[in-house]
Amino acid sequence: MIIQFICRAILLGVPLLYGSTGEILTEKSGHLNLGIPGTMYVGAISGVVGSFLYENACGNDIANMNPFLAVIIPLVCALVGASLMGLIYCFLTVTLHANQNVTGLALTTLGIGLGNFLGASLINITKSELPSIALTKTSSFFSAKLPFAEKLGWFGELFLSHDFLTYLAIVIAVVATIVLKRTRVGLNLRAVGENPATADAAGINVTKYKYFATCIGSAIAGLGGLQYVMSYASGVWSNNAFGDRGWMAIALVIFALWNPSIAIIGAFAFGALCNANNYIQGLGTETQELFKMLPYVVTIIVLIITSMRKKREYQPPESLGLPYFREER
């Protein structure tokens, strides 16, 4: 039961981990992208559209489907869809100096609207009775497990029974940490987010860094949406089922103190907190809703503690949310 609880927490946590790793990269370049929920949503629906088309092309017969293509097509679609969202955000905030908060919120609204539109359209095409699309065949490729995991008992279930996107999320988070902390690119990126004028004076191309960090960050966040549909929801898309996971990912950034490695633990902790209500007996519906607040309560507590400690390493990048005009020195 405990093992099951932990596995469930991990499954719930992975989309958050993708979302917050992406958002951390973006924020390190000094841009607060509140469009992440929309970006993740677009990532999810792009993947759904991709796999829907591929499944149809194969005549809805799993025997005809190439496992490699079944995975790579939705993956690429999700990456492209989410990066485009990042690109729109970048163009507005970096090039046109639009307000970051407003742009981000607008993109979230846009992304969710777009996702629901495409989702509803697909449902219409299938003429399904249920308000959802089932891509269970593609999903079975995504949630393929290591063959020997089951033989290893609890150890196998805890560490080896997850889908590949879970491991990829952890790998990306660890790589992102290393890049940020131990490479010249990471140093330059952090300088851009902390003090773009200084970075500019040091000969760093501020605009380029902002664009790349935001687009790559958005692409990573998009994978979170894809993982949600393909693994968590077993390939079943229904409008608005994604819920507030995008906002939770942004809260997780603060919880993780802008460190992707801490975000790994944080994501699973958030997953556990979200899930706890199902494992505690005798909860009424209203108490269950209270339990769902826990991740945010924890985030607020983290915010209070870090602002009291006054350590700059644990604070957001100094020019987070501020537009950079070179002329305004």
Place this chain on the structure above:
Amino acid sequence: MTKQSAIELKNITKVFGKVVANKNVNLTAYRGEILSILGENGSGKTTLMNMISGIYFPDEGQIFIDGQEAVIASPKDAFKYKIGMIHQHFKLVDAFSAAENIVLGLNEGKYDLKASTEKIKEISSQYGFEINPEKKIYTMSVSEKQTVEIIKVLYRGADILILDEPTAVLTPQETERLFSILRRMRDDGKCIIIITHKLHEVLSLSDKVAVLRKGEYVGTVITAETNESELTEMMVGKKVSLNIDRSEPVDPVPRLVIKDLDCIDRNGIKILDDISFTANSGEILGIAGIAGSGQRELLEAIAGLQQVQCGEIVYNDPKTGKEENLRNKTPMQIRDLGVRLSFVPEDRLGMGLVGNMDITDNMMLRSYRKGRSVFLERKGPKDLAQHIIEDLEVVTPGASTPVRRLSGGNVQKVLVGREIAAAPTVLMAAYPVRGLDINSSYLIYNLLNEQKKKGVAVIFVGEDLDVLIELCDRIMVIGSGRITGTVDGRTTTKEEIGLLMTKTEQQGEVQDE
């Protein structure tokens, strides 16, 4: 043997709009030599150095590095010629360590902080810096930050170093340490150019002094062959007559008495030290001094915007004859005491007016508390705005134009107009003519004179010594937060004030007339 010059400027001219920042400047600096560039505020020192370090590009003239003509179009070019500039305002990332800041933006192959740290330690021991490369910038003192900036430049291999007023933020001990480091660099064959306006530093540190005055190059002298008064004369030039009407003060009585005022700034450095003076009614008291000597803090302390460590600010109410101590009271409390204090701050759109609001709304900033209605009374301020526009000839499409859109001179007229309309008994103005053309400037001088005739105690902080001498009845000179002397505006000379401005140690007691 003739020495090869490290850097040579020939006929450099730079114009910003209509303002000539540098005109036909010729300058030569050699390796193994410290050259000081001396000049008053606005004499074009920093502009000149910015052209060498690639921030500005000269309009005319040539720059030669090691005898070869050089085109320096960007800071990167400057770095290519091994020129490094240490700016007055540090360009450092606060959340980074010293080492991270030093290697930032460099491309030297593998990213290896440990190797860089070793190299930093090597440079430090070579010149005698004391620095911990792992220390974060935000935990550092100003002097440590400066050290990081200097090492940053040396790490990049610079051998022509330009320092823009490096001692402005340092304590005397830190200054001495910096100087010994600079001397070591000179002995190591580097060419060092230091911008300053502190005469005693020039004399103790440099080998040669180049003097600029109002953008023009006056000349270069060998430090050993000159003295303070010769340099002062080169720096301030001859007196210019301006013909500002100056009436005799009408029965002056002490209006504002400051006693032993001490103030500490954010970094814990003493910014005002034992300031005592009296501002009389019907008199203009000028305050002269190098920028940043504590003028701003002094006025803000009186206006209730700056915490005071000790001392008293006593206001004599002309109506009741009562004495009020204004020390550490908020502007609102001061107003509630019935003290009519007007303040024209140097930061017009930052502290004086709200740029995005129109003239009427800005008038209301002083009167919004009047009346009992829930709604604001707009008629009065609107009339006042109209009145100021007409009387002071403010060029604006109307009273409902945001002040941000007005030119500097017109913004200043609006601000001064509002402050005078409050019928003050004390009027403080910090650099009220900065950036204004001749006509606007005279209009402001006349306004100040009118207030003086009405019996207002006027305190005028200025930078143009000619104006101070023509306008003020008494001139108090501040140097490094201390009063270095008070002179009579009618009998003093520019040289006298110039010497007092650059004198840091206090000599004798402050004399009141």
